[in-house]
Amino acid sequence: MAPPPAPSPPVYVNPCVPSPCGLNAQCQDIGGSPSCSCLANYMGIPPNCRPECSINSECPSNKACMKEKCRDPCPGSCGAGAQCSVINHTPVCVCPSGYTGDPFTNCYLKPVIANEPVETDRCSPSPCGTNAQCTDGTCTCLPEYQGDPYSGCRPECVLSTDCDRSKACIRNKCMDPCPNTCGQGARCDVVNHIPICSCPEGTSGNAFVECRAVPPPVVTQPCNPSPCGPNSQCREINGQAVCSCVPGFLGSPPACRPECVVSSECAQNEACSNQKCRNPCPGTCGVGARCEVVNHNPICSCPVRYTGDPFVRCQPIRKNPLTADIPLVQKNPCQPSPCGPNAQCQVSGDSPSCSCLPEYQGSPPNCRPQCVSNSECASHLACIKQKCQDPCPGSCGVGAECRVVSHTPNCICPSGFQGDPFIHCTIQVADDQIRPTPCSPSPCGPNAICREQNGAGSCTCLSDYTGNPYEGCRPECVLNTDCPSNRACIRNKCQDPCPGTCGQNADCQVVNHLPSCTCHPGYMGDPFRYCSIKLQEEPNIAQEDPCKPNPCGSNSICREVNGQAVCSCQPNYIGSPPGCRPECVVSSECPQNRACISQKCTDPCPGTCGLNARCEVINHSPICTCSSGFTGDPFARCFQIPSM
Template identity: 60%
Template sequence: LANCRVINHSPICTCRPGYTGEPRIRCSLIPPPPPPLESPPEVNPCVPSPCGPYSQCRNINGNPSCSCLPSYIGNPPYCRPECVMNSECASNLACINEKCRDPCPGSCGYNAQCKVINHTPICTCPEGFIGDPFTACSPKPPELVPPPVHDDICNCVPNAVCQNEVCVCLPDYYGDGYVSCRPECVLNSDCPSNKACIRNKCKNPCVPGTCGEGAICDVVNHNVQCTCPPGTTGSPFVQCKPIQNEPVYTNPCQPSPCGPNSQCREVNHQAVCSCLPNYFGSPPACRPECTVNSDCPLDKACVNQKCVDPCPGSCGQNANCRVINHSPVCSCKPGFTGEPRIRCSRIPPPPPPQQDIPEPPANPCYPSPCGPYSECRNINGGPSCSCRPNYIGSPPNCRPECVMNSECPSHEACINEKCQDPCPGSCGYNADCKVINHTPICTCPEGYIGDAFSGCYPKPPEPEQTVIQEDTCNCVPNAECRDGVCLCLPEFYGDGYVSCRPECVQNSDCPRNKACIRNKCKNPCTPGTCGEGAICDVVNHAVMCTCPPGTTGSPFW
């Protein structure tokens, strides 16, 4: 599947379009890209809502979109009702249930007329009607007998009487006897905020029986609020009981005297310290099995704070792996050639000699004497070796910038064989990232709470608490308090007082024969990853599909 051209007496081989490989050996069809790994579950940016009170949040392409609820005005996070007090409405309206409305409906009696003056409904009987306009107006009866003529007729309004030729409002009515006499109140807003309008009078609604036994009754904005006084507990609408004074209990494990990576247990009122599982040493100096490669034997490497064999998944097909000074060194098996970290192919037999045709000069670069990660050029019949771009060293010892984290500065990690900052993309929204010993540590900044690996949101104001718990552990996110000790939640690792992180955030946190999938180190070779009958291998965290010997076709179909 290769094309051949003769240039200056020499055959030049190239792969046909759509094919790749070593044209002097074999060209293979370029495989389609592997299917993308399943993405992690989408984080809902509206939980909790960042939009403030009286608002609604919608998830638009992974971002929160805030708007005020219907019937509320302003812009998030400052949505507010139309009104709270009468003065926020026009003079012919009143603030009723946080909306500016006409206060007349339901305020006056039957057949009465209503007029709003300065937010207050004024009720009067129409011409030809008499009675209490706040109760009912009835047609004025015809005058049967002319009353005796008095020179002191007052012509008073309803709910007023004539006293000494002066119109005076009746008891419990207020106003001008010649204009309007109205009761003390019609709406709650006619009363002070600590009273309510009850039967046209401003009264304290906190009457006996409104709240439960022993509860405190307060009036806030005309409404009753029942609360239990300090030192009591229960339902303020049923009964408040005194809190029983229990003997003060002192937890010897609060705070823990055991140091990091340890656990504290209370035995006979004494603190007993021990190291957490998979940690070594004695409190307060508990430590993981390793933190750097030098903590392990020369044939092991430190991965996720454990000494493990670095070979699995490091070398390609048909390659051998040796561990030298904690690092995997790959080489092709005898009779094979190629890039040992990717795949080694069998060295093809030399072509049979052809008679009467002069044998072309031997290519000093085939097979290459330059070693891995190098390129060879034919210079006047001799090989000229150099390292490939982005590789360092000198042939035959060319190598990538790094293979493991320990080959990078402590504030960087080995990602795609280069020392890079591991923070980008490792932490959640609004989280801070700090690199400690090649590992990104995610924390929520001051004033924010949440899971730092998913997203941090502003800390809501703390409600007033009537009972103060004195045994709070002050654990970090993804940790919980058990018997006065902060422990990381299941599937999270670290120190419950410093940082609890998932098993992995990026592929370099896992062994090379596994990948970081949903924050766990898993084998990415799941059913359906490669085609039917194909072999699935994991090399440097990535899937490689190949057809087994004796078969042909696309390993991806």
């Protein structure tokens, strides 16, 4: 009698292929069952893993949403010697007392002029703030600056969050980051200030270099053609295509992208160099000079008691002992020059007249070359010899094509050619097994984690969550009323809403969960923006004006009616005097489906999610998910699920 046939070995089926965990999550095979967890830097529970933030209003008022993280926007935002404070997510730069200049570039000591003849000039001393000019006592902002000229003008933007979501802050201007960012044949879409490059349907390749038509498949293989998208690698495991991003790229397929393509994607004290966020200072300034990074750009200056061209060399200031005691018959106002480095001084009517040297730009004493780092040039140019120039000539090999992507020349061989495009192009002649645990399937409720303990599953709430882990855990708060009266519910935590909410020289007090701002005693202005010292007015004995001084408080209007002061709030402010305030300063003041953006309760969805994704506002935060029949990263782009 023949022996029975040997049983065939069981066929291993990976429960993580395809992954049931959703986007931004990782799957592990535990005892034949999938175990899901969110990727690093993502929060929530699968399949609803999301970044820490996608808009500013999801962060505390003294933080800004930068690269999907709540960070301090001050480093690198202000100029040398300036002070920075964060007000409603925006860095505000001011020069300290006794200093003057552009706080976004450089603050320097106010010059002390002795024995100056007294003249009646309405512009001396100037009543204007920084970056403003005075004409017969009237202040106006300098070109390309905006704001209140009497308190201070600022550039169009300092952070990308100052711009519409379809633009990025590039060289203090809200601009479209797409031009010259993506490769040949690629399409560019701006999602939440960031350019997203992708190959159109029917093409493939590195979207940051070149997209080419997909050749017809010769052999049916799961990785040929690759379903993983650009900048990714495909591995065949048990007949399934497993996708991952190539080293040096971030995200998850099919939305793998480099660390940066424009400087606005980096921290303010870094610049995008060769698709990496790096410190632009090393090797930029001259010998003995100091370097500070302001808004992605390296700013060079000579230290105190040093002089010279900070882009070449700084040397100590030496006094001439031979001329120290010689009385001057007529002092030359240009000796020593008050104009600063890279500037020339001319005498005009016994007064110095300063102008920048040729090939330098700006205004004295802040004359500087056209560029010192790539981030100061347009994306299709590079900083070569302190000039913004095309980096392509001489970069590529014979027969290669050159295209500039994010200041960097990219060389490729044309279609039908092969070889090293930087030299010459010629014509083309198994997984470790994990033992099963009692946590699969998990006996825990939502927002709880399971750990094996004495052969059984033990449930505990996730960090920052409370409740019964076997039924479900909840965050510390969802509404303001879940918190004490001196706290507000911000990002599901009971926090002090004051930091970063009020302007300079203002006090903050929490009243019924809401921050209330008032100017310091002796100061006046908008406490949500800036308070300045009150000017003492001479008493008018002949006729008393009930509106002088204004009894109505800040952000209010006073009108005289029958000799009485009648108070009302300014347009776009709510409440009643003296408690007029903006519509909102924190998102908890808005309905649950709105977020506080620029002191207005606004729908945070427009421009937040990627292509083919839908947006739903939950607890002031935009939640992005792929539409039915689509898959991908909803914060970048969703792709249609191919039919099997």
